[in-house]
Amino acid sequence: KAAAFRSADRNEEALQEYFCYLWLVVQTFFSLSLYFFFFSLLALFPDNASSCKTLPTFSGERQVPSQLLDSADFECSLCMRLFYEPVTTPCGHTFCLKCLERCLDHNPNCPLCKENLSEYLATRAYNKTLLMEELLQRYFCDELAERQKVHEEEMKELSNLNQEVPIFVCTMAFPTIPCPLHVFEPRYRLMIRRSMETGTKQFGMCIADELKGFADHGCMLEVRDVKFFPDGRSVVDTIGIACFKVLSHGQRDGYHTAKIEYLEDKKVEGEELTELLKLHDSVYDQALGWFTSLKDDMKNQIISHFGQLPVKDSDPQGNPNGPAWCWWLLAVLPLENKAQLTILAMNALKDRLVAIRRVLIFVTRKRQESANLQCIS
Structure with missing residues (x-):
């Protein structure tokens, strides 16, 4: 691309492209150098070195002087804590998985170099950086265990x-x-x-x-x-x-x-239960009549979004929050949110049924008045 700009005598734009390319090369070189540096430590120091951390290998054990290792070099630049579930972006920067996800919630660019990560976000290819994770497990197992403990405590708190x-x-x-x-x-x-x-x-x-x-x-x-x-x-x-x-x-x-x-509905017994059952059946029949009288296109819209009107419950007090058909009706009736909230807050099925009956009477009356006006006009 830079060569194309140069051939078109667009030298300033060509220079910008060269600098961008050079910056990517430097980033890649730095990342690879960091990884190879830690692996090269294995061959630089003898097995009998003092004050060392042990690295198990297939051929035996290698040791690296602990003074050369600093957990601060393995900290996420976003949370300033030891990497946990490290992931590396296409531009070569490593972060904790959760930290990167939160940043990408706000902006699809790399938090450090601002390179666009839209494709990376689209594929959701947040694969762990195995090399970094292996280094942490080998050299900073205690610090990683403490970091994992903190993470588990945070998850436990969030799940409570x-x-x-x-x-x-x-x-x-x-x-x-x-x-x-x-x-x-x-x-x-x-x-x-x-x-x-x-x-x-x-x-x-x-x-x-x-x-x-x-x-x-x-x-x-x-x-x-x-x-x-x-x-x-x-x-x-x-x-x-x-x-x-x-x-x-x-x-x-x-x-x-x-x-x-x-919240749970208060249960009733005896005569109160008998009256509740009669009220329940009466309001359900009223609701069914209202829904059946709607125009076909309106009924189809309601059914496609909320499903069919639930069947009448044989035991209205069987569910702690009352019959499902009451909530279905409350969702489809033309009510303002504040009116719906008032009914939602009720913890007595009788009160809820009385409120729904009043709404049904109101909407039925309004529709009849509207139909009469259309006939007159």
Whole structure:
């Protein structure tokens, strides 16, 4: 490319290309020199050297004077700690896997030389740098064990959903109802990745609140599948599993967190149960009538997104959060988020059924009024 610029008398651009090429050569040479240097240490020192660290080999044991080794030379330039799961970029720079992923969440360029890593990000070829990992295991086994211990403690803390639940502030979600998400913000990329790495595959969903950051009630979501795009964005397939109440608001690494308390419907017995069953059947029939009366295109849109109206439960109190059809109806009814949140926060099935019945009466009346106006016009 530089030769082409020079032949076109574009000397300044040709010079820039030469410098870029020279810089890449220097980087590559430096990286290779560093690796060969450590391997050459094996042959430079005799087996009986004092104050040495032992290197096991197939032919016996070699020793390297410990004063020549410094763990600071094996620190990640991003976290300033010993490399853990080291990966090397195409431009020749090595980082901890987790550190590099967090940087690429914000910018597809190398954190050091700013070379574009879009293709590297697209393939997600974050393979460990085996040579670096082997050097760490051989020469800094104690330091590496301590580093691994710290990492495991961090993962244990992140996976303890009893103490701190990551919160995705976006939309209303309900138990048993699918909630597909398009994740593009760096903080939520990190949050989703951590939920997968820790194995919990769960996080809370709340709507925004101007004063507190997010609402006092929400729904726990469980990740069923994640599909990544080449630029780092992802589509996350989740489903609601439980309602919760927020006890305290917090933050961690840019995203919201909360200490929560799971909600369960209060169970009733005797005459109250008999009345509840009658109310349950009545509201379900009313909901089925409303859905059946919708136009075909509207019904098809709802079914494609939320699925069919769930069947009526024989035991409405069988699920801690009540019948699935209630949540399905709450998700498809034309309600504002604040109204949905009020019903979500209820912990009595009777109250929820009464609220849904009122909404059904309202929307049915509105549609009849609209139809009458069209007939008059």
